[in-house]
Amino acid sequence: MKLEAHAISLQLPGGWSGRIFRRAPDLATLHAGDFALALEDGEFGDRSTGRMPPGACFVALTEYRPGTGLTPGAGLFAPRTLPLPLDPTGFGATRLAHPRPGQAGMQHFLTLSGRPLCLYLVVSGVRAERRRQLLALDRVLRSLRVGPWPGRSAQPVS
Numbered sequence: 570m571k572l573e574a575h576a577i578s579l580q581l582p583g584g585w586s587g588r589i590f591r592r593a594p595d596l597a598t599l600h601a602g603d604f605a606l607a608l609e610d611g612e613f614g615d616r617s618t619g620r621m622p623p624g625a626c627f628v629a630l631t632e633y634r635p636g637t638g639l640t641p642g643a644g645l646f647a648p649r650t651l652p653l654p655l656d657p658t659g660f661g662a663t664r665l666a667h668p669r670p671g672q673a674g675m676q677h678f679l680t681l682s683g684r685p686l687c688l689y690l691v692v693s694g695v696r697a698e699r700r701r702q703l704l705a706l707d708r709v710l711r712s713l714r715v716g717p718w719p720g721r722s723a724q725p726v727s
Contacts, residue, residue: 580712
């Protein structure tokens, strides 16, 4: 199933659920997971990750508003690519927005099509399942496309 809105698209495998929404004008958030997601949730999926079953994967891609020291393509948002393939050493309990037993997460800040974004990933369950989980996340993330916000051109990156 193809998930698409606000110039963001992602191909979801069978058994995955997802949505793209916005909380503010010109700012989008994508949530996807291989379990049923919470319908009402914050940018980093606190409700969804709170009910993740063992062995599950969760993806959040959250957009930030440029300005007040945040420049797309600079500083924290300098990377312009996803960190694929995912490195298992990049995941840890201390990298979670809301630490929970049995979960590990990672964050990666980047700029795509002039849009400053944070990619936030969470996996749950035993470490022995990580390879399978990261391969599934790699496949899903390889299908991610982000274009300029509809109605405005991509901001130049210096």
